[in-house]
Amino acid sequence: MTWWDWETSSIWSQPWGAAISGELEGATLVLLPVEVLRYGNWKKRHPETLVLVDERNATFAYGHQPAANTFVLGVDIGGEAVGYYFGSVAQAGVVNHAVGSHEIVAWADWESREGHIFLRSPRKLRAGAADAPNTLTFSASESDRRIEDDQTGSVWDVETGVAVSGPLAGNVLQRVPFISSFDWAWEDFYPSTEFFGHREDRVPAS
Amino acid sequence: MATLATAVVVVASVACDERASEPDVGDLTGILEPFEIEAYQELRPEPQTRSLDLRIDTGFDEREKLPRDAISPIYSPKYISVGESTLADDELVMGIDINGEARAMPVGLMRFREMVNDVVGGVPILATW
16 A cells, blocks of 8 residues: 655555655655554553544444464564564464564464564663573463563563563563564565465464 | 653662562553654664555556545544443454553554544554554
8 A cells, every 4th residue: 555645745655654756755654563452452451542433433343353374473673574474473372583683572362363572682671680681582471471581580471561570570671563464465565574484374273 | 851760760669569469461551661762763764665666566557546535544533432432342453552642443444444643642643554
C-alpha cells in the first residue's frame, strides 16, 4: 500500500515508512511498537484503554482468524532485516537471535496470535543489575507468559518486558517494533532479509 | 532532568516492594521506561528502501490510481471506554501505549479504514493496517 500526505502530496510506502516520490522523497517515519493481540488480553493489561470506533460507533467483527503459515514478524533494525515465522517462534517458545548486531529475544503464542520482541541487551539496567552481563539469554519459564534469563535466573514477563522476580526485578527490556506481514510481501520489500524458521512450523493443536 | 530523577526514584521504590511478593503485571506501568521516540529512531535510523519504478512495482499508471480518500482514512478518531465497548474479547486489536495512554484499534475496523491519524501520549502517529 502507498499513502499520500495532504501537505505535499508526496507518495509514501507503507512497508518502508518512507516517502518514495514527491517533495518529501527520502523522508522516513519512525516505526513504533504496536501489538496485534486479542482485545481481552489488551484490556486486562490496560484497563483504561480507549477503543477506536467509527463515526457510527461501530467496530466490525473480524472473527477468529487462525494465523497463516506464511505469517512473519518482520524486523528491520540497524540496516538488517529478519522475518520471523510466527509458527516457528511459537513452536520454539522463546527465540534468542540477532538482527545484525542487535541481540533480540522473540516470544509468540499460536493460540492468542500474540508476538513480542525485545532487545536482550538492556541499555539501562538498574536495581541489582551491577554484575549482569551485557546480553541475556532466555529460556522458557514454568509460569505462563514468563521467560527466565540463564545468567541471573530472573523471571521476565513477555508482554511488558519487565523482570518481575529475581536479581534483575524491576528492569525493563526495550521493545523492538516489528511489522506483521506475509513472508512473500516482506521479502518483496526487504529483499536482503533473512528468515528465521519455516512455513511448515506450527504448534500442534492441544 | 527533574522529570528523569523523579522517575528513577519511583522505580527504586517499586523495585523494593517487588521483593516482598511478585507484582501483578497490570500494576507495573509505573516502572516502565518513559516513552522515548529516540530509542526507536536509533534502532532504525535509515529504513531499508530500494528504488522503485512505480509503474512496474505498483502495476498501474499514476492516472489509474485510486482517487484520494477512496479508502476512507480516519482523520478525527473517535474512541469509547472499555465499559462502553461491546467488542468481543477474542477480537484482534492493534494495541499501542505511549506515555501511559493506551489505544485499542479493532482490526475489523482497521481493515476497512486502513489509516488512523491520531496523537497518542503527545506523539503524532499514523496507525495503518
